[in-house]
Amino acid sequence: MDVDALRKQAALHAKPPGLAFHYGTAGFRMRAEHLDHVMFRMGLLAALRSKQTGAAIGVMVTASHNPEEDNGVKLVDPLGEMLAPAWEEHATRLANAEDPDLPRALLRIVEEAAVEPARDAVVLIGRDTRPSSEQLAQAAREGVAALGGRLHDYGLLTTPQLHYMVRCRNTDGRYGKPTLDGYYRKLSSAFAELTKQASRSGDERASVKVDCANGIGALKLREMEPHVSPGLAVQLFNDGTKGKLNHLCGADFVKTHQKPPHGLEMKPNERCCSLDGDADRIVYYYLDAAGAFRLLDGDKMAVLMSTFLQELLAEVGESFSVGVVQTAYANGNSTRFLEEVMKVPVYCTKTGVKHLHHKAQEFDVGVYFEANGHGTALFSEAAEVKIKQLAESEDRKGKAAKVLANLIDLFNQTAGDAISDMLVIEAILALKGLTVQQWDALYADLPNRQVKVKVADRTVISTTDAERRAVTPPGLQEAIDSLVSGYRLSRAFVRPSGTEDVVRVYAEADSQESADSLAHAVSLAVFELAGGIGERPQPGFTR
Structure with a gap:
């Protein structure tokens, strides 16, 4: 480490006085003008983490559902998961170190985490559509370069897409190809296999209106649309051509205010959904025949997905462990329905998706969702191998296993992914022949x-x-x-x-x-x- 050169670069990304920084579940997140030094230092930290693990690390520049004036950064660990807790502490200390103490703070991390400084480092970077994101991403790039790290800049990505790229890169392509085309093809081919089994009359296609929060999800859904159009008609609203990011729209707005987003016209019984600013959350909703707004949030999605998976697993006949993971914010009737009607074990963790993700990893099949619409399903390696073996059979068990195998590919198992979750929901509704009203009627939320x-x-x-x-x-x-x-x-x-x-x-x-x-x-x-x-x-x- 060239201390003098590092000090000179750090001086170009000076820490503002009087501010304290904390790396939490959402990484660092605040007004964009305060983040330049944080981004530079997170580039440094990503390079150190890569040297320690010998794997590619991700840096995502986003503030998710926050207002457009904010920004943030989160690091992605080798298998696409969130940053390890010990490294959250390193991130907090590094962001708060005074400029002259920066080399000493880095050396402390090297010593405490047993980093091999001479080892190669590889860092993958993505960013959302905020006006500040490109400049802040450049600061992160400079941090990576300062420690000799190699960069792969993906440019504009959803947060879950960067998580996907990191896992693909570190599993030598076993999880998928670490390209946008690889992401689109993996999800769309699984979706096509599932929806072609649905019984529909003639050329009938499912249709969904999507509020994209004026964010990155609009760009990526538009790129993906040709891949899924044979099975699903997607109409995009709040696509960023007018209106501010997350302003009066998006998943967080709809969930919080319990009403439709601005910019999306709804007719009774039309299926609609909203993504958040970085497309890792999704909520569904519709107007009933009386014109009342009906929200289907993360709890409703967890119920739909876990009950369908439970039915398929019963047909396959293997004794896989299954669990649904929620937080205290989950509606009590969703928990009762899962435990008492579907006989699915439910577990509660602290708020924060990292806690749910870690708990879900304990099961062969683990479904987790926060009520805000952030979640996915995880499959153990042993379960995945067994299911794909069974899928080679042409009997009834084999057919159920084929559906499960395609669902495994359709879920983004690295993180909650609004695009992936939307396709999973649309596939299940098509296969079950359910309307949005019938899905909503599985159980009634408690007020x-x-x-x-x-x-x-x-x-x-x-x-x-x-x-x-x-x-x-x-x-x-x-x-x-x-x-x-x-x-x-x-x-x-x-x-x-x-x-x-x-x-x-x-x-x-x-x-x-x-x-x-x-x-x-x-x-x-x-x-x-x-x-x-x-x-x-x-x-x-x-x-």
Whole structure:
């Protein structure tokens, strides 16, 4: 490491004074103008991680569903998974090191992580469509180059596509070809095999309207459209030609506000969906015959996918372990349906997709989704090998195994992928002959409400039991238990935000009025016991 040269380059990417940085589940994410030094240093860190693992590492420049003025960066580990927790700590320390201390901070990582500095490094870079992304990607490239790393710049990609490229590269193509064409062909060929088995009359094709959040998903879906058009008609809205990224549109807007995005005209019973800004989340929705808005979020998708997989696995007749992984935000009726009706084991983890992903890896077939629409299904290597062996047979078991084998290829097993998940859902609906209304009717969501309470210090709240019970401050959980006991089919929990001094409150009950009342009562308890600031929470909510 040439310390003098590194100091000179670091001076071109100076750390702004007075700001603290933390690498979390979403990587680093904030206003774009504060991120230049972070990007340079994450290029350095990606090169070190590559030298340590001997594998290609990904750098994705995106802020997902955040406003267009924000940006961020996340690193992708060798099998397409999120960055290892120990390296999240390295990332945080490196981003916060003062400029003169940068060489020392790098050497500390080299020593603690047993990095071989002379080893080759390979880094794959992708970025979303934000105006700031190209300049910030350049800072990351300079960081990689400063440590002699080799770069493969994919340019504009969805976040899940970069995860896919990293895994393909590090498995010598066994997972797929590390190119956009390879990604499109793998998913579209599996989709074609599945949909050609669906019973449809004549030239009838399924149709879906897609809100692309004015983001990268529009570009990539347009590129993919010719590959899937024989089985699916896709109409793109909020495609980036007008309107700002994530402004009044996208999966997060639709989920939060429980209403259609701006820029998408809906007719009753039309199937619609929204991606988020980097296309790793998706939610479905429609207007019923009475014109009421109906949302099918991550819980509904987990139920559809896991029940279909369960049916296929039963036909195959192999004793694979199956699990569905949710967070505390999963609707209680989705959990009850899976456990009591479908007899599928359900597990709850802390919020953050990395926690769900790791838990899902414990099963032969693991389906995980956050309620926000971020999720996928994972298949163990042993299960995949066995299923593809069985698929060679022409009997009933073989036919079910063929469907499973194509689903394995259609899921992006590296990360939640809105494009992949959309194709999985459309394939299942076609194979089952289900309308969006019939899918929605599998179970009814319990009414729920989420609110935020401003506090002086969010760290006064600590939780246990996958964030479902509060440990501190004293008396808060007892107050919540007492309040919950006053409502039917009810539950409530609180958890500190990971990014701001607010406490998030979730409540559900047998009616919307009861859910709203419970959420307000719990928010008052938080305000009083956890140091609330500003105005006391008021009853009444607006979506």
